[in-house]
Amino acid sequence: MRVLGIFIAIISLCVHSASSIAQSNFQIDAEKIELIGGTRPFKSDLEIERLSVDRYQVFFRLHASAPSIPPEFALTFRFPKDKVNQLWNSQTWSNRSFFSLPSYDRAAADFSIVSGLTLNDQNQITFTSDDRFDSRYISTFVQEKNDTLIFGLGFFADNPPISQMQEYEVRILVDLRNIPFAEAVSDASKWRLNDLFQQAAIKKQNDDYPVYSTWYPMHRNIPLENIARELDSLKTFGFKSILVDDGWRSLVKMKVDTMYDYDENSLQTMHLFNEKRKEMGLKLYLWYSLPFMGGNPVITKKFAPRYIRYKAPMQIHVLDPRYPEVRNHLVSTYANFYESWPSDGFWFDFLNEFYPNAPTIICDDLGRDFIDTQLAVDQLMEGMNQRLQKINPGIFMGQEFASAGPDQAAGQSFLAGFVGINSAAVVREKMVNNRLLYGQHTPFMEIMGVHPRDKSEEVARKLQAILFGNPHLSFFTTTLPEDTKETIRFWLDYWKENRKILMESEFEPMQVANLYPIIKVANEAKIIYGLYADYNLSLPLVVKQPIDVINAKESLLISFVVNHDGSGYDYEMYNHMGQLVAQDHLKTKRKNTVEVEVPSGGFIRFLPDATAGR
Structure with a gap:
């Protein structure tokens, strides 16, 4: 379908529905897209491509006879309000938005994906856009009018490019599939960043994680030579690489009358550290701001x-x-520094x-x-x-991609990190946002610091806040109690053992408006739930693969919902250090909901039914 010409009048849009359930009854066509504002001296060109059932790609083009300043305009379309219970945006809502629905907009990403979803986090509509400016001059907004939601894209209103142009094209993705919203957002991000994802996949090195960071020990003024003496013990935790915080530069002396010329004698500690990590087979990355x-x-x-x-x-x-x-x-x-002092790479936070x-x-x-x-x-x-x-x-x-938020480390000078258990909720939220937008290429890197006085149970729960991302930890081994060390080793081993499912399988955060207190990942081999708040978790009639339910809450009770009288489940229960504390059979009898006490920071594993697959 193709529509040529200048949009003179506002074309009204109504997305019709014959059913409140079947998303396939909704359709997008050219007559339903509304242009607000004039485009002169540009002429407009609209084309709609149907990618698959309930998934559309819209091309909107401007072309002028001579280079001109791009016009300010907007494209909008309407959607039934009763289909949507909550809204999600990868950026902060613009000042053109006004609505009463619960919403989420704390991700602070570089680009906008907007999703309208149901109470159970099912997608009803997701849209995003892309152009040669990486959507830098495109704003998204949602407005509520009576029984209708108006979804819109504004162009060149805020900080428009100063240069003139003769041609302009924007691609717009509209996804109406009735699928988990996380899948719709992930697919929208892939649509937008597919080429970059392919490049990142080629360069990705999976043998660098987990990462040990010197951030917290150096922040506590522990000398680097003391940290170097501990590198032997890092291998027992399974670390594959070391990230040296920007504080290393305070250890070396720069010749004041030169442009970044360091006194070679002052680099002795760094050289010793470098040789030690080579002996241990650990990769080295320098944070250089x-x-x-x-x-x-x-x-x-x-x-x-x-x-x-x-x-x-x-x-x-x-x-x-x-x-x-x-x-x-x-x-x-x-370049000059790298030639004289090679490492495996730099981390840039600047x-x-x-x-x-x-x-x-x-x-x-x-x-x-x-x-x-x-x-x-x-x-x-x-x-x-x-x-x-x-x-x-x-x-x-x-990182290949700019990390999404929210940021919890206000006032920190260089590295983003957290120590207290109270920061775990916002760290988890940030982890989820980056997984939604970037999948296995997530740039999420909140470094988890461990204080010697941390309770080992809280250390487990902090680790569980970053479990679905690439773990970066920072601590000084000598000062840690043995139960804390055992806790760290277990959960890092758990992450490595389950890495493929944690990082590469279906990722489904739940309860968007409550900041994702439940996370599920699943593939054919296993299902893992992370529970960070009270939630009634449904169990299947037949357990076909192991189901791990991690209790990342402070409270012990977990409620399980079963929909069949007399269901039974074999299970194992582990505490926060990974120690087996119970093996039993859970019988539901006539109850619809069963409550089980699971150690805080630990997990319960439901074992496959012996009859599954028969």
Whole structure:
């Protein structure tokens, strides 16, 4: 189907339904898409492609006879309000949104996916968009009007590109399938990021996890040489790599009258650490936050006032990547350092510091070749990749994707991490958002710190908050009690044993409006539930594969719902250290709900029925 011409009037949209259950009765066609605002001097071109049953791809194009400033306009479509009980957005709702439904919008992702879902988290409608600007100038909104929800996309209203254009195309995905909302969001993200996911799959190294970080010991001022002496014990935990926090740079002396020239003698501790980890067969990654400029007089004088902002608490400036000399300096410094001090790669946490989410210093243009900070950062990363990969084609360059939120570590200077059990809920929420948007390529990396006084049960529950992501842990082994060490070893072993199901199988978070207190992953071999709040969990009539139900709550009782009188289930029960504490048979009799006490931080495993599959 193809519609050509300028949209002059507003075309009303109604998505018709003959049934409140069968999503296949909904259809999207050109006459149901509403244009708000004029597009002159551009002419418009609309094309709709049906990808599969209840899944559509809309192409909207603008073309003008001469380069022109892009117009501000919006595309909207209507949806029955009674089909939707809650809303989910990967970005914060725009100021054009107004509705009364419960909603979630804390992910703070770089792009927007909006989903309307039922109370039991089934998708009713999910949509997203993509264009050559990575949707940078597209906003999404939802409005409520009587018995209708109006879903919309706004174009070029906020911070539009200054440059003129002659052609423009946007792709819009609309998914009406009645499937778990997590699947719809995941498919929308794949639709948008498919090429990047394929590239990430090629480069992905699965042998780097779990990761040990020096963040927390160094934060507690434990010398790096003391940490180095503990590397032998890290192998007993099954760590595969080490991430050295940016604090390593405080251990080395920089020649003050030079541009990042370090005193070789001061690198002795780092060299000893490096040799020790090589002996242990551990990979090494350095956190190197170069664009934060302190008091070095040479650098301060050379680049002043080419700073994008000043971070007052740390008394440091952040270099402005919109200047070519700044980007060249950053790329050259990393490359020169890597040639003289090779590791398995760098972790970069500085990219988000360049984005103008915080107030940006306004100064005269001293030769910027970019106006848009994000485009300048893209150019910086491209130059970094090219230069460092010439030295080592297999070098690790940090996360492939920008992590979604919410962020819980306000005020932390470099690494994102958490120590207290009270932070576990928001950390889990962040883990879920990144899994929804990026699947097994998740950039989620909240480092879990372990304090010597942590209760081992709470250590287990903190680990369970990151269990469905790639675990990064930080602690000083010497100071930890034995039960804490045993707890850490068990749950890291559990993650490695179940990695394929935890990271690559169907991922289904539940109760969106309550911040995902239940998580389910499943494949043909196993089912795993993470319970972070009270919930009535349904058991199947016949258990065909092991079902692990992890009690990540403080309370002990877990309620199970059975829909057949006299059902029976064989089970094993483990405490938070992985010790078997019970083996029994659960008989439901005539009860519809059965309550079982499961150790906090532990789990119950239902075993396959001997008759399953017969």
